[in-house]
Amino acid sequence: MNxxxxxxxxxxxxxxxxxxxxxxxxxxxxxxxxxGDAGASxxxxxKIGLGLFLAIVGALFALLLxxxxxxxxxxxxxxxxxxxxxxxNTAALILSxxxxxxxQVAARGRKMDGLRAGLLTSGAFALVFLAGQLVAWRQLDAAxxxxxxxxxxxFFYLITGVHGLHLLGGLVALGRTMEKAWRGAPVREVRLxxxxxxxYWHFLLLVWLFCFGLLLLSDWTAxxxxxxxxxxxxx
Amino acid sequence: xxxxxxxxxxxxxxxxxxxxxxxxxxxxxxxxxxxxKVIAIQYSLTAIxxxxxxxxLSWLIRLQxxxxxxxxxxxxxxxxxxxTMHGMIMVIYLLTALFLGGFGxxxxxxxxxxxxxxxxxxxxxxxxxxxxxxxxxVASFFAPGGPTGAGWxxxxxxxxxxxxxxxxxxxxxxxxxxxxxxxGFTMGGLNYVVTVLQGRTRGMTMMRxxxxxxxxxxxxxxxxxxxxxLFVASVMMLLDRVLGTSFFMPSIVQAGEHLKxxxxxxxxxxxxxxxxxxxxxxxxxxxxxxxxxxLISTHARKNIFGYRMMVWAIVAIAVLxxxxxxxxxxxxxxxxxxxxxxxxxxxxxxxxxxxxVYNWVLTLWRADIHLTVPMLFALGFIVTFVNGxxxxxxxxxxxxxxxxxxxxFVVAHFxxxxxxxxxxxxxxGIYHWYPKITGRMLNEKLGQFHFWxxxxxxxxxxxxxxxxxxIGVPRRYYELGETAFVPPSAATLNVFITAxxxxxxxxxMVFLFNLIWSLSKGKLAGSNPWRATTLEWQTPQTPPGHGxxxxxxxxxxxxxxxxxxxxxxxxxxPQNQPPAEAHQAALP
Numbered sequence: 001m002n003x004x005x006x007x008x009x010x011x012x013x014x015x016x017x018x019x020x021x022x023x024x025x026x027x028x029x030x031x032x033x034x035x036g037d038a039g040a041s042x043x044x045x046x047k048i049g050l051g052l053f054l055a056i057v058g059a060l061f062a063l064l065l066x067x068x069x070x071x072x073x074x075x076x077x078x079x080x081x082x083x084x085x086x087x088x089n090t091a092a093l094i095l096s097x098x099x100x101x102x103x104q105v106a107a108r109g110r111k112m113d114g115l116r117a118g119l120l121t122s123g124a125f126a127l128v129f130l131a132g133q134l135v136a137w138r139q140l141d142a143a144x145x146x147x148x149x150x151x152x153x154x155f156f157y158l159i160t161g162v163h164g165l166h167l168l169g170g171l172v173a174l175g176r177t178m179e180k181a182w183r184g185a186p187v188r189e190v191r192l193x194x195x196x197x198x199x200y201w202h203f204l205l206l207v208w209l210f211c212f213g214l215l216l217l218s219d220w221t222a223x224x225x226x227x228x229x230x231x232x233x234x235x
Numbered sequence: 236x237x238x239x240x241x242x243x244x245x246x247x248x249x250x251x252x253x254x255x256x257x258x259x260x261x262x263x264x265x266x267x268x269x270x271x272k273v274i275a276i277q278y279s280l281t282a283i284x285x286x287x288x289x290x291x292l293s294w295l296i297r298l299q300x301x302x303x304x305x306x307x308x309x310x311x312x313x314x315x316x317x318x319t320m321h322g323m324i325m326v327i328y329l330l331t332a333l334f335l336g337g338f339g340x341x342x343x344x345x346x347x348x349x350x351x352x353x354x355x356x357x358x359x360x361x362x363x364x365x366x367x368x369x370x371x372x373v374a375s376f377f378a379p380g381g382p383t384g385a386g387w388x389x390x391x392x393x394x395x396x397x398x399x400x401x402x403x404x405x406x407x408x409x410x411x412x413x414x415x416x417x418x419g420f421t422m423g424g425l426n427y428v429v430t431v432l433q434g435r436t437r438g439m440t441m442m443r444x445x446x447x448x449x450x451x452x453x454x455x456x457x458x459x460x461x462x463x464x465l466f467v468a469s470v471m472m473l474l475d476r477v478l479g480t481s482f483f484m485p486s487i488v489q490a491g492e493h494l495k496x497x498x499x500x501x502x503x504x505x506x507x508x509x510x511x512x513x514x515x516x517x518x519x520x521x522x523x524x525x526x527x528x529x530l531i532s533t534h535a536r537k538n539i540f541g542y543r544m545m546v547w548a549i550v551a552i553a554v555l556x557x558x559x560x561x562x563x564x565x566x567x568x569x570x571x572x573x574x575x576x577x578x579x580x581x582x583x584x585x586x587x588x589x590x591x592v593y594n595w596v597l598t599l600w601r602a603d604i605h606l607t608v609p610m611l612f613a614l615g616f617i618v619t620f621v622n623g624x625x626x627x628x629x630x631x632x633x634x635x636x637x638x639x640x641x642x643x644f645v646v647a648h649f650x651x652x653x654x655x656x657x658x659x660x661x662x663x664g665i666y667h668w669y670p671k672i673t674g675r676m677l678n679e680k681l682g683q684f685h686f687w688x689x690x691x692x693x694x695x696x697x698x699x700x701x702x703x704x705x706i707g708v709p710r711r712y713y714e715l716g717e718t719a720f721v722p723p724s725a726a727t728l729n730v731f732i733t734a735x736x737x738x739x740x741x742x743x744m745v746f747l748f749n750l751i752w753s754l755s756k757g758k759l760a761g762s763n764p765w766r767a768t769t770l771e772w773q774t775p776q777t778p779p780g781h782g783x784x785x786x787x788x789x790x791x792x793x794x795x796x797x798x799x800x801x802x803x804x805x806x807x808x809p810q811n812q813p814p815a816e817a818h819q820a821a822l823p
Contacts, residue, residue, distance in 0.1 A: 001506060008460070008557060015456075022441040024546060028794035029538060032814045035438045035791070045353040045433045049425050052459070056421060060463040063510070067467060067482075067503055074500050147480055150498050154480040158471065 003069060007062035011055055050196050054203050057166060061207050064162065065214060068155045080152045082212075083139045089132035090212060096125035097205040100198040107191040112181070115194065119178050122201065126171055133164050159211050163204065170200050258781070267363075269355035270781055271340045271426075274362050276672070278336035281362075285369050286329035290740050292321040301726075301733035303714035311713040312400035315384030318711070319401075320376075322387030323409070326515065327416060328369055330657055334522040335420070335458065336365060338664060339427045339451045341672065345771035346448050348436025348789045348811075350782045352426040361426070364419030368412045375401065375408035383409045386711070388508060391483035391501050395476040396494075410473040417462045417469075427455045436770075438791030442546070443810070445769045445795040446539065449546055450525020453553045454518045461514035461557075468507035475499070505567055509560035516653050517556040521549055523660035524591055527613045529795070530663050531595055533767045534610035535602035536806055538796035541594040548587035555584045565636045574633040581631035585624070592621060603799065603806075607765075608682035612663030615690045616656050623652025626701065641711070644704025647697045655693045662689070662746070669750075670764045674777050675757030681749040685742055692739035699728050766807050769795050773809050 041048070071077070103118025137157065140146075145153045177193040258264035268274065296317050299309045309317075340358070344351050352358045375382040384400030385393060393399050395406055431444070431452045444452075471482040475496070483504040484496035532539045539545060561569065561577035595617050604610065626648040630636045639645060662685070669677050704710075707720050715721055763772040775785045789811040797808035800817075808817045 001510065004464075004510070011460070012554060019550070024442060025543065026440070026442045028440075028442045028542060029796070032793040032797070032808075032817075034813075035440055035443075040433045040435055043433075045429050048432055049354060049429045052425055052428055053421075056459050056463060059460050060467065063464050063467045063507065067471070067507060070506065071482075071500055071503055074503075076498060147478060148495070151481055151500075154474070154482060158474065158480075158482075162470075 001066050001070065003066040004059065004062040007058055011059075044192060046192065046196060047199075050199060054200070057203070058207070060162070061159075061211070064155075064159050065211065068159070069214075071151050071155070078150055078152055080140065080145045080150075080156050081143070083136045085132055085136045085139060086212060089129050089136065090208065092125045092129040092132060093205050093208055096122045096129060097198075097201045099125060100194070100201045104191075104194050104198045107187070107194045110187055115190070116178075116181055119174065119181060119194070122197075123171065123174050123178070126167060126174070126201075130164055130167060133160055136160075163208055163211060166207075167204055170197065170204060173197055173200065267359060269351070269359045271344050271352045271355070271358060272672075272779065272783075274358055275337050275340035277362050278332055278340060278365065281366055281369055282329050282333040282337060285324055285372070286333075287743075288373075289321045289324035289329060290743065292317045292324075294737060294740055296321060297733040297736040299713070301730040303716075312381070312384055314713045315386070316382050316400050316405070319384050319387055319389075320372075320382050324372070325654065326387065326519070327413070328372065330519045330653075330661075331420070331458070331515070332365060332416075333661060334519060334657070335427065335451060335455055336362065336423055338447075338522060338526065339455065340423070341668070342447055342771060343427055343430050343451060344434065345774065345779060345783055346445050346769055347431060347434055348439050348770050348784070348791060349430055349434035350784065350788070353429045353434055354426050357422045358426045361419050361423035364415055364422065368415035368419060371408050371412040371415060375405045375412070378404035378408060381405055385409075388512070389472070389504075390508075391472060391475065391499075391504050392485065392487060392496070395472065395484075396487070396489065398489075406476060407473065410469045410476070413465060413469045414473070417466045420462060421459060424455045424459045427451060428459070436788045436791060439770075439810075442543070443791060443794045445525075446528035446542070446545055446549075447522070447525040447769075449549050450521045450523070450528075453549050454521035457514045457521070457553050457556065458518045461511045461518065464507045464511035468504055468511070471507075472504065502564075502567060505564050506560070509563040510557075512563060513560040514553075514556045517552055519653055519657045521552065523616065523657040524549065526660050526664045527595065527616050528591075528598075529767075529769065530609050530613040530660075530667055531598050532796050532798060533667075533765050534605045534607050534613070535599055536605070536798045537598055537602035538798055539594070540597040540600075541590070542794065542796065544590055545594055548590045551587040552584060555580060555587070559584065562631055562636070565633050566640050571633075578631055578633050582628065585628060588624060592617060592624075607666075608677070608679060608686060609663045609667035609765075611683070611686045611690075612659045612666065615686065616659040616663065619651055619659060619690075619693070620656040623648060623650075623656055627652055639704060641709050642704035643700050643708045643710050646710050647700035647704060650700075651693075651697050655697070659690070662686070665750075667765065668771075669753070670760030670777075671771055671774075672778055673754055673757070674760055675753050675755075676760050676764060677753045677757060678749050681745055681752075685746045685749065688742035688745075689739055692735050692742065695735035696732050696739065699732055703728060766805070768793075768797055768807050768809050770810055773811050 099118050099122035101118075103115050103122060106112075106114030106118055137160070140153070140156070145156075147154055147157050173193075174197050177190070177197050180190050180193055258268060258270070263269075265273065268277075295306075295309060296314065298306060299314055299317075340352070343349075372382075378401075380401050380403035382401050383389070383394065383405035385395075385406060389406070389409070395402060399406075401409075431448060435441075435444075471480075474480045475482055475484050479495055481496045481499035483501050484494075484499040485501065486497040487494045528539050528545060559577060559581045561573055562581045565574055565577075626644070630639060630645065630648055666677050666682055669675075703725055706722070706725065708715065708725055715725070760777065762774065762777040765772070770789055770791070771779070773789060774780075774783060790813075791810045792813050793808060793810055795810055797803070797810075799806050800808055803817050
């Protein structure tokens with residue numbers, strides 16, 4: 001459970017920082033009178049909602065990785081090989097995320113052409129990534145590492161599957177953003193949508209790099225030397 | 236105190252109408268409605284309905300325990316199905332849904348001075364996904380083989396192996412229902428948290444929030460972070476059951492046949508389950524803590540003692556609740572140093588909870604206590620929570636837990652602390668806010684009858700059960716049969732407990748009758764029958780109209796507990812009353 005603890009520790013630090021901004025040492029019984037504002041931040045509710053959602057999704061993946069590393073620490077562990085194709089998929093996801101960043105910059109500069117090109121490119125690379133993941137599944141399956149072979153293989157399919165589903169959900173949001181960008185919705189609205197998509201994409205990229213790095217590089221996860229087993233021993 | 240002479244009144248902010256959702260037809264007003272108040276009622280009615288099923292199941296369980304070999308329709312398989320579904324429904328589909336989906340939806344926007352939740356559409360979806368989860372759960376009763384009988388903890392490997400009732404479809408539907416519940420809850424939870432963060436009206440700082448909102452808010456954060464563990468566990472077990480993976484399944488030889496499973500770890504499931512399971516206790520308890528604080532303060536006409544400490548204690552309990560899950564696994568063959576760690580962290584939780592209990596008691600000290608029905612339930616909660624909490628201190632120690640873990644003592648402990656205690660608050664909360672929701676008071680006489688039978692009855696059920704646990708009566712057993720160590724008097728005691736359980740259950744019908752009867756026949760309540768300070772009692776209409784407030788959002792000038800303020804014209808000062816106005820009339 002080490003990974004989920006690291007994750008929760010980071011969240012706890014954020015919450016502690018936020019609480020420290022809320023004057024939790026105030027003595028409200030002595031302070032009747034108008035108090036300017038409510039202390040709500042000026043960040044749009046949708047953005048805070050997304051931030052909270054990412055914390056939940058982060059907890060989900062941290063738990064999956066925790067389960068993976070715990071199971072690994074229990075012995076009788078055989079890793080599944082990581083298909084080389086995953087490197088290409090990773091590149092596609094990085095490009096997809098980069099294109100959205102580009103779209104976001106274009107949106108800030110009110111350049112609608114750049115924005116639309118960025119959204120399209122991002123969507124296309126995301127689809128490439130998903131297709132690539134499916135091909136990687138088939139390659140693994142063909143190599144004899146089918147879903148029910150052992151826990152390592154099952155974890156590989158599960159984690160990549162859950163990640164892919166989240167990206168698929170992101171594509172729905174991206175589609176709605178595109179619809180707004182092409183319909184010519186107010187720039188402010190489009191800009192917020194693009195920004196939310198970009199945050200989500202960067203987050204999923206980060207999650208993927210964690211999964212890929214921690215789980216699928218076989219030399220890291222070797223029973224005695226890997227990063228995960230080091231973490232297991234430390235905590 | 237600020238100088239009341241010089242304070243000027245800041246005009247309340249007007250909010251443009253366009254942001255508001257307006258129902259256009261009967262269907263969007265009462266069925267697919269985005270108004271948090273309607274969603275709250277939908278959540279509550281669904282949760283209470285499915286809770287009644289769990290109540291009937293508990294009767295059947297008790298009948299079997301008191302009169303073994305009497306009822307032909309309660310087979311051993313049925314018995315396990317009953318206890319499984321009773322536990323799962325009560326903990327998740329009733330208490331969690333009712334506190335967060337019911338009370339949360341109704342009270343958060345009103346108490347923070349918002350017109351609605353921040354994402355009303357997602358909020359509506361949340362209810363419908365929850366309803367779907369409940370329907371899938373109900374469907375498992377009618378599935379071939381019946382619902383799962385794996386115990387509410389669903390421990391693998393037995394949960395998905397042949398020989399466990401409901402192994403066919405029951406367990407699949409159970410897991411699917413849990414997954415749906417978590418998805419639905421996440422949608423609602425995002426709303427509750429972001430509304431508290433961003434929906435507060437002007438002047439409503441975090442430290443002016445009523446403790447009810449603090450409790451529900453913190454519990455929701457807890458739930459949002461803890462439910463993913465149950466989600467992961469459910470998905471993995473579903474894959475084990477349906478696709479034949481071995482996340483939780485070791486190599487198993489059953490009836491001489493080697494099953495397809497191998498290489499998984501049942502202990503992994505326990506870790507994931509309890510990583511959710513322990514915070515779940517506080518997901519239910521924290522809203523109860525918050526609501527009880529407000530009930531006590533209002534009905535004792537006294538400000539809550541130690542408001543800041545109450546807030547800090549809520550946050551501290553939430554943090555601690557993530558590092559105690561191992562105390563549910565003392566008998567799983569845990570490393571002794573881990574047991575020591577978990578015992579220590581478990582006992583440490585006693586500190587913030589004790590702070591809360593002392594503060595409630597100190598709030599009551601020399602207060603003007605009105606023994607209204609909500610107050611009775613609140614007082615009942617304090618006593619019951621202390622009782623259940625103290626047996627928790629016993630069980631938190633490894634050396635005490637090991638012999639008691641598989642006995643009725645544990646059943647008595649957790650029913651007191653997270654069954655009876657929170658449900659008393661649910662009742663208290665309903666008696667308290669029913670006038671706001673419907674415009675009419677619940678009948679006082681029936682309410683008192685309901686309280687005394689429920690409260691005393693609960694003690695008649697669970698006090699003897701502690702004793703049964705001490706003499707070694709095991710839990711989970713379909714029947715005791717002939718045993719050397721259980722004296723025959725245990726059977727007599729079981730009959731007594733069952734009689735009490737049947738009576739307490741029947742008393743809940745009086746409550747339901749009261750709910751329905753008072754809807755049309757109850758005394759008219761007026762807008763603020765309890766003379767309470769919080770914003771939900773200051774709405775221009777009762778029940779609050781769509782959008783909660785009139786043209787202007789309320790402006791908050793004070794905390795939620797200005798009761799019996801010296802020199803004020805009334806014994807309570809609503810949160811939206813400007814300081815100048817509050818004291819004017821008091822001057823001669």
